[in-house]
Amino acid sequence: MQALFRAMVLRDALDGERQDLPNVSNDVAWAPTPAVIVEHVLPSPITDWLADAPAAFDTAHESTARLVVTNRGVSPTILHDFTFGDLTRSVPMGYTDLGVVEKRAVISGGRVVRIWPPAFEPAEDEHGWTLFIPDDEAPAGRGSPLSIATSSVLWHGLDLGCRLSRLMGGRPALLVRNLESHYWH
Numbered sequence: 169m170q171a172l173f174r175a176m177v178l179r180d181a182l183d184g185e186r187q188d189l190p191n192v193s194n195d196v197a198w199a200p201t202p203a204v205i206v207e208h209v210l211p212s213p214i215t216d217w218l219a220d221a222p223a224a225f226d227t228a229h230e231s232t233a234r235l236v237v238t239n240r241g242v243s244p245t246i247l248h249d250f251t252f253g254d255l256t257r258s259v260p261m262g263y264t265d266l267g268v269v270e271k272r273a274v275i276s277g278g279r280v281v282r283i284w285p286p287a288f289e290p291a292e293d294e295h296g297w298t299l300f301i302p303d304d305e306a307p308a309g310r311g312s313p314l315s316i317a318t319s320s321v322l323w324h325g326l327d328l329g330c331r332l333s334r335l336m337g338g339r340p341a342l343l344v345r346n347l348e349s350h351y352w353h
Contacts, residue, residue: 187279187280187330189280189323189326189327189330190323191323192280192283192322192323192326193322193323194286194321194322195285195286196283196285196322197283197284197285198280198282198283199227199282199283200281200282203227203228203282204227204274204276204281204282205227205228206225206226206227206274206276206281206340207225208223208225208302208340209223209224209225210223210224210225210241210242210300210302210313211240211241211242212224212240212241212242212243212244213236213237213238213240213241213242213243213259213260213266214236214243214244214258214259216257216258217250217254217258218243218244218246218258221243221244221245221246221247222244222245222247223244223245224242224243224244224245224271224300224342225274225276225340225342226245227274227281227282229245229247231247231284231287232270232271232272232284232285232286232287232288233245233246233247233270233271233284234246234268234269234270234271234288234347235268235269235271235342235344236255236259236266236267236268236269237266237267237268237269237300237315237344238259238264238265238266238267238352239263239264239265240260240264241313242300242313242342245271259352261352261353262352262353263353264352264353265349265350265351265352266349266350266351266352267346267347267348267349267350268347268348268349269298269344269345269346269347270286270287270288270290270344270345270347271284271342271344272284272286272297272322272343272344272345273322273325273326273329273342273343274340274341274342274343275326275329275330275333275340275341275342275343276333276338276340276341277333277338278330278331278333278334278338279330279333280326280329280330283322283326286345288347289347290345290346290347290348291347291348291349295320295346296317296318296319296320296345296346297317297318297319297320297322297324297325297343297344297345297346298315298316298317298318298343298344298346299315299316299318299325299328299329299332299341299342299343299344300313300314300315300341300342300344301313301314301315301316301329301332301333301336301339301340301341301342302314302339302340304339313342316328316332318343322343325343326343329341329343
């Protein structure tokens with residue numbers, strides 16, 4: 169009964185014309201019906217073993233995914249297990265940090281269009297959330313998106329992402345939870 173009530177509150181919070189983001193807790197999952205398609209591709213630091221993976225802004229997959237982030241971009245959606253060796257072989261090193269993040273929400277047109285539940289544990293020294301917004305001023309195929317650190321509360325990141333998306337003409341935003349970070353030199 170409690171799960172049904174919570175689903176109704178969440179539906180009311182996110183399905184309405186004005187989304188009521190403070191009612192969204194950190195452990196929530198939500199997808200509208202019908203699904204919203206966000207057709208935007210970010211430059212990726214990985215091209216080989218993720219060539220057929222869904223784009224970072226893809227909202228169709230059911231399970232919570234991870235992404236790899238460097239100053240060269242954001243990887244496609246990683247829906248399977250991978251090893252540190254996979255990253256060493258696939259991600260070019262050099263004057264950057266490598267982050268592994270949990271894909272938690274996609275925002276588009278100033279609205280939340282998908283939220284996935286938490287599925288991975290962050291490293292002890294990792295906490296917080298980051299918003300990634302495509303940088304339309306970057307040369308084609310180069311550079312990472314704009315990144316903005318947010319608080320440790322999901323709805324704060326969703327609210328900031330929706331505001332920035334509206335201010336930037338509906339540009340999509342990706343909200344991720346930081347899992348681990350490595351110097352990548």
